[in-house]
Amino acid sequence: MASIDDSATVIRVRGLSKRFGTTVAVDALDLDVRPREVYGFLGPNGSGKSTTLRMLCGLLHPSSGEIEVLGHHLPKDAEGLKRHLGYMTQSFSLYRDLSVNENLTFLAAVHGLPRKRAHQRIEELLNRYWLAELRHQLAGTLSGGQKQRLALAGAVLHEPDLLLLDEPTSAVDPQSRREFWESLFELADAGTTILVSTHYMDEAERCTRLAILDRGRLVADDSPQRLMEALPGRPLLVECDRPRQAQQVLEGQPGVIALAQIGAALRMLVEDVEYENPLSERLRTAGIEARLVSGTANLEDVFVAATRQPRQSAGEAS
Ligand SMILES: Nc1ncnc2c1ncn2[C@@H]1O[C@H](COP(=O)(O)OP(=O)(O)OP(=O)(O)O)[C@@H](O)[C@H]1O
Structure with missing residues (x-):
């Protein structure tokens, strides 16, 4: 059973590697992420950010190394981790032909939320993420920023302890990026641990801790302030x-x-x-x-x- 307290480590990774044929996408990575951190993953294209995130949610099997997320050993116990984890990618993974409301209702069913609780939670999220007036609109017709808010609502619907976000702001305008980051801090304040990959320096600078990846290797790992001082x-x-x-x-x-x-x-x-x-x-x-x-x-x-x-x-x- 997952437990989360401030002394625990939410993510603990040792010697994690992933090879695709001759490509070493992730190379002997060690990582520790503590509760309530907004932990950034910064790296050039192809540096292994997405591959790492996919291994951390159990979608991809490592070639070698150890992964422990919220007390669950991966990939063995990926199923047990699922209900404690939210995952959002840059493509937002929405059903284009379902309305905003239907997307969230479907996800609530996937997560096994009881009907009454699902209804309450969806109302709460529609209001929190300014989607209430769009509830009947098809997801495919939403703007980039609206899709992003819906994807975030979907990722946190089941109140996960850990949120993994893979370049969640790459398809939206600066105003939506700012609002999105406000939402992330709100979630972190409420107790969610966040691991977010980004290409943007201003976003990286806002993280409580930052890992820089280069060709699959961890080349820096500290608070942005200390990285700059050093x-x-x-x-x-x-x-x-x-x-x-x-x-x-x-x-x-x-x-x-x-x-x-x-x-x-x-x-x-x-x-x-x-x-x-x-x-x-x-x-x-x-x-x-x-x-x-x-x-x-x-x-x-x-x-x-x-x-x-x-x-x-x-x-x-x-
Ligand atoms: N399924 C796959 N099969 C083969 N190679 C892959 C696969 N997934 C990723 N790779 C390779 O692994 C390396 C790391 O890719 P990854 O997508 O993890 O990087 P990234 O840092 O997320 O890049 P970006 O910022 O462009 O999304 C790249 O060389 C990529 O081509």
């Missing part, structure tokens, strides 16, 4: 009108830990202040006028340093 080197902004060319010139130069073009700007992480003049000089020699300005460490720097360093040291250019 950032190696100095973040610099390279101000110039040809950031792409500047990046090519700076790539692989001594002292450069990481480089990333973000919009029109080029951010660079250098090992130490002593490298700044030689790097400026290197740009000038290449015919690029640039100013190096000190920046404040942000999560983007942490992400770039964590996910680019091994590739650079392996001698690959991006």
Whole structure:
């Protein structure tokens, strides 16, 4: 039987790996998620976020390693975990040809909620997620934000202790993203533990704890604040009108830990202040006028340093 108290670990994973043929999608992952955490999974495309989440809900069998979720050992005891777990994917998994109300009623039946309780709970969720006026509308005709709210209502219908969310905001506008995150904190306050994968830095920054994945490996795991404090080197902004060319010139130069073009700007992480003049000089020699300005460490720097360093040291250019 699952039990949840603050001293317990909701998710405990050791040496978790998943291979698809020759692809190592998840590589020897260790993870501990505690109750009421809003735990973020940040990683580039293909870094293994979805594969990990699918193993954590028992949908996918690991190649090796141990998984314990809410006291249930997976994949053996996936059935016992089901009623304590909510899962939502970026495609929202709704029945397009059923109305909002019918989608929730169907899910209530799947979870075996008694009819009266189901009715009460559905009313509660329709109101909480601003869906009451849309109750008779077909799910397929809802806007992206409305679909997202319905998918969240469906995922929490049976009041799970743990919510696994796989890029839940990738298909919605910024306003819906903000509202969605407010709902997540409301759920966490009420006692739900949340594991959420995202591509967005602003969302990652809001998590109580953050794991950064790169090519299936866990390359950072701490609170966003501590990850930023522990950032190696100095973040610099390279101000110039040809950031792409500047990046090519700076790539692989001594002292450069990481480089990333973000919009029109080029951010660079250098090992130490002593490298700044030689790097400026290197740009000038290449015919690029640039100013190096000190920046404040942000999560983007942490992400770039964590996910680019091994590739650079392996001698690959991006
Ligand atoms: N069923 C599968 N069969 C074969 N390869 C797979 C399968 N599922 C995932 N992969 C591969 O495993 C790797 C990790 O994929 P995964 O979807 O877990 O990454 P992700 O971090 O969730 O990416 P994204 O952010 O793009 O969703 C990728 O190389 C992917 O092609």
